[in-house]
Amino acid sequence: MNIELILFGAFALLTLLSAGTVIFARSPINSAMALVSTFFFMAGIYVLLWAHTVAVMQVLVYAGAIMVLFLFVIMLLNLGESPTRGKPTVARVAGGAATVGLFAVLAIILLKLPAEPATLSTGAQASFGTIATMGQVIFTQWLFPFEAVSLLLLVAMVGAVVVAKSRI
Amino acid sequence: MVPITYYLLLAAALFCMGMFGVLVRRNALVVFMSVELMLNAANLTFVAFARMRGDDLGHVSAFFVIAVAAAEAAIGLAIVIAVFRSRGSILLEDLRTMKH
Numbered sequence: 001m002n003i004e005l006i007l008f009g010a011f012a013l014l015t016l017l018s019a020g021t022v023i024f025a026r027s028p029i030n031s032a033m034a035l036v037s038t039f040f041f042m043a044g045i046y047v048l049l050w051a052h053t054v055a056v057m058q059v060l061v062y063a064g065a066i067m068v069l070f071l072f073v074i075m076l077l078n079l080g081e082s083p084t085r086g087k088p089t090v091a092r093v094a095g096g097a098a099t100v101g102l103f104a105v106l107a108i109i110l111l112k113l114p115a116e117p118a119t120l121s122t123g124a125q126a127s128f129g130t131i132a133t134m135g136q137v138i139f140t141q142w143l144f145p146f147e148a149v150s151l152l153l154l155v156a157m158v159g160a161v162v163v164a165k166s167r168i
Numbered sequence: 169m170v171p172i173t174y175y176l177l178l179a180a181a182l183f184c185m186g187m188f189g190v191l192v193r194r195n196a197l198v199v200f201m202s203v204e205l206m207l208n209a210a211n212l213t214f215v216a217f218a219r220m221r222g223d224d225l226g227h228v229s230a231f232f233v234i235a236v237a238a239a240e241a242a243i244g245l246a247i248v249i250a251v252f253r254s255r256g257s258i259l260l261e262d263l264r265t266m267k268h
Contacts (some may be wrong), residue, residue: 008170016181019185020185022198022202023185023188025198031197031201032197038208045175045212046212046215049175049215049216053227054211054215054227054234061234069242069245070245095191098191103181106180106183110180111173137225149236153238156242159246163246163249
């Protein structure tokens, strides 16, 4: 058994455990902390996929910025624990059934995918996934979407201020 | 190396867990976190296919998804704050205005 498979198994297991904690935890703050650890373990999985830039962005943007925003809002609203728990209502059973059904369909489709093409050999593509190549691709082929995203972030910032302001 | 199918199955499992959270949880904040899980699952699929094909386009897509998720989180949390200020609750079953 090679080390890559062991690492993948550990990261995948921890990711799924943390994600389960996110959706089953009772208080939102526990969900948020579990979400932070989910993002960290997913960053490990991105490194295994040679996506180093995406892994760094995952930690910086998701685990850093977005989660700070979530924790800030949870602290601001000062919420208690959820009042009821564990009762299998119709909505919960239906949601669970839909989830299991979707996963079954996805798994069947994914297992029918053709075997992967020629695998990348180490060193053949040393620049794969580095920030230099990504920057080159973004600033040549994807310049307009990049600028559109910057505009989107500006609009989101202004909109968040306007929406959350008590009196405009 | 690990087969790409494993990564895709992990992404599918994460997406389904996020969908379960969106469907079942009553706290709007936890629903938002579940949406983030689903976006992450999509990112993992992009990156896995990028590794399989050996080009960087999947990474660029993941970059754009992360940027849009940041914008979505800012707007969504602002809406949660506004709703909490006017209704005093963010439990989704208390918010029935759009139902009628």
